Amino acid sequence: MASVKEYAYYLEGNRVAIVERDTAFDNDPNSKDYGPGSDRSAWKSPKSSVLGGLEINYTHALDYYMPAARNIGWEFNLNTGETVTSIYTPCYGENEGYLAFYFPGKALADGPIDTTFLDPSSADSQANYKPDGERWIVVHNHPRWNGVHKIKSAALDTAVGFEYGLITTYTKWSSGLAQAEADDTLSDVLFGWGAGNINLVDVGTSDIQTTVTAWNKGFSVGDYAFVATKTSSVYNGGLFKISALSDDGNTITVDTAYYSDTTTSGKLASIEVTLSSLPLVAELYSANNMCINQALLCEGAYIDVWGVQVLEDESFELDLPPFLQQALVYYVKMRAFEDLGDIDRREYFDKLFRKHLERYENSRISGLRIISPGPNAIR
Amino acid sequence: MKVKQIMERAGLTETGRGISYIKDGLDEINMYTEVHTRTQRMDINEDQRFYKFPDDVVKVLDIRVKNHLNSKDQYRKIPRLLYKPVINDSDNT
Numbered sequence: 001m002a003s004v005k006e007y008a009y010y011l012e013g014n015r016v017a018i019v020e021r022d023t024a025f026d027n028d029p030n031s032k033d034y035g036p037g038s039d040r041s042a043w044k045s046p047k048s049s050v051l052g053g054l055e056i057n058y059t060h061a062l063d064y065y066m067p068a069a070r071n072i073g074w075e076f077n078l079n080t081g082e083t084v085t086s087i088y089t090p091c092y093g094e095n096e097g098y099l100a101f102y103f104p105g106k107a108l109a110d111g112p113i114d115t116t117f118l119d120p121s122s123a124d125s126q127a128n129y130k131p132d133g134e135r136w137i138v139v140h141n142h143p144r145w146n147g148v149h150k151i152k153s154a155a156l157d158t159a160v161g162f163e164y165g166l167i168t169t170y171t172k173w174s175s176g177l178a179q180a181e182a183d184d185t186l187s188d189v190l191f192g193w194g195a196g197n198i199n200l201v202d203v204g205t206s207d208i209q210t211t212v213t214a215w216n217k218g219f220s221v222g223d224y225a226f227v228a229t230k231t232s233s234v235y236n237g238g239l240f241k242i243s244a245l246s247d248d249g250n251t252i253t254v255d256t257a258y259y260s261d262t263t264t265s266g267k268l269a270s271i272e273v274t275l276s277s278l279p280l281v282a283e284l285y286s287a288n289n290m291c292i293n294q295a296l297l298c299e300g301a302y303i304d305v306w307g308v309q310v311l312e313d314e315s316f317e318l319d320l321p322p323f324l325q326q327a328l329v330y331y332v333k334m335r336a337f338e339d340l341g342d343i344d345r346r347e348y349f350d351k352l353f354r355k356h357l358e359r360y361e362n363s364r365i366s367g368l369r370i371i372s373p374g375p376n377a378i379r
Numbered sequence: 380m381k382v383k384q385i386m387e388r389a390g391l392t393e394t395g396r397g398i399s400y401i402k403d404g405l406d407e408i409n410m411y412t413e414v415h416t417r418t419q420r421m422d423i424n425e426d427q428r429f430y431k432f433p434d435d436v437v438k439v440l441d442i443r444v445k446n447h448l449n450s451k452d453q454y455r456k457i458p459r460l461l462y463k464p465v466i467n468d469s470d471n472t
Contacts (some may be wrong), residue, residue, distance in 0.1 A: 007444040010460040015429040045428040051447055053423035055454045057441040061405035062415040137466035143421045147435030314383035325380045331404035332389040357411045
């Protein structure tokens with residue numbers, strides 16, 4: 001049975017600070033709090049990790065619509081588009097200043113999921129989305145990025161060499177997450193995999209290992225890293241955990257690879273990357289730039305990718321109770337008169353708008369009311 | 380009701396301006412009433428004090444934590460501190 005805890009919160013900017021009451025005795029005789037007694041207890045950062053421990057209930061504006069019953073899966077392609085509308089995304093990060101979502105495969109041997117047809121330039125996007133294949137996604141159950149995002153790319157980007165398992169959005173995000181990237185304009189640059197390592201390799205006349213000394217900088221041991229480059233071996237792409245970083249800046253060593261566990265909802269399964277189990281396969285890559293991006297986990301998060309319509313043209317149908325639609329008309333009129341500088345009419349429609357909202361609120365309350373006991377009630 | 384119908388009733392002809400007002404109006408409505416609500420769960424990590432609100436939050440209705448004043452894995456509403464605690468946190472950036 002779980003132990004009883006006591007939490008509280010306060011606000012700090014756009015963040016909520018969760019603190020836990022620490023009732024442990026202070027046995028430091030030099031401390032003024034020395035001795036037993038929970039009356040001197042202090043509020044501190046959470047003393048232990050709790051899976052799914054924080055629950056936030058909030059209102060949001062529904063400015064999108066998906067014309068299909070949601071069916072969440074682990075793999076999505078054009079052929080299954082009518083049955084799988086949403087896909088789990090257990091990790092995310094930043095791709096060149098934009099929010100990106102990563103998709104490890106359903107099994108380690110599958111490699112990252114192919115997302116190329118979600119690209120706005122794909123045939124499916126061009127045929128079914130507007131304008132010019134513009135595609136939107138809706139993120140759910142994510143610790144930070146819930147809501148509507150527009151897809152920037154989901155296919156091979158020749159500038160950076162991404163291809164599989166990645167959707168980059170137009171949502172700007174300076175995350176500070178690390179990225180290991182090397183320019184392939186030097187034709188002799190190769191990237192190598194093998195024995196749990198990903199590194200830069202010297203070939204030809206170049207001396208890349210001594211000239212590039214900061215390739216792996218910014219990462220820390222224990223960080224997650226996603227390789228979205230299309231490699232010859234499927235084992236060399238996807239999500240990994242970093243176990244070591246070489247001092248010369250050339251090598252990233254990983255000890256665990258991850259894939260989606262299809263028996264649970266959006267969780268990750270892992271496998272140790274060792275020579276005896278499923279190693280990184282020895283391979284040299286020189287087709288393009290190769291990037292390794294630091295990833296953050298968001299297990300359980302999923303994305304609506306099929307048929308998402310957003311409020312961007314006059315044909316969009318609002319999902320709002322009819323009574324509130326009238327309030328919305330008043331609001332729009334209020335803003336229009338505000339822009340015209342007609343303050344009297346602006347105030348008139350503002351009053352109507354608020355009155356309408358009040359009537360809507362009151363319309364759902366009827367009958368007797370009863371007060372439920374609060375946390376400090378007498379037992 | 381479609382966006383077009385709202386614009387016609389409000390006498391607007393510019394689509395961009397109309398959509399912008401409607402988006403603002405949806406936010407404003409959700410600020411006053413609870414039309415569209417959602418519950419988001421996050422992991423609490425040891426020694427991590429700060430957690431970002433989801434990106435689409437208009438108004439926070441409730442903050443609950445598992446096992447707060449109970450041992451039955453129930454999520455219960457937690458109180459708001461009037462003052463910040465004396466002991467700061469290392470991730471206070």
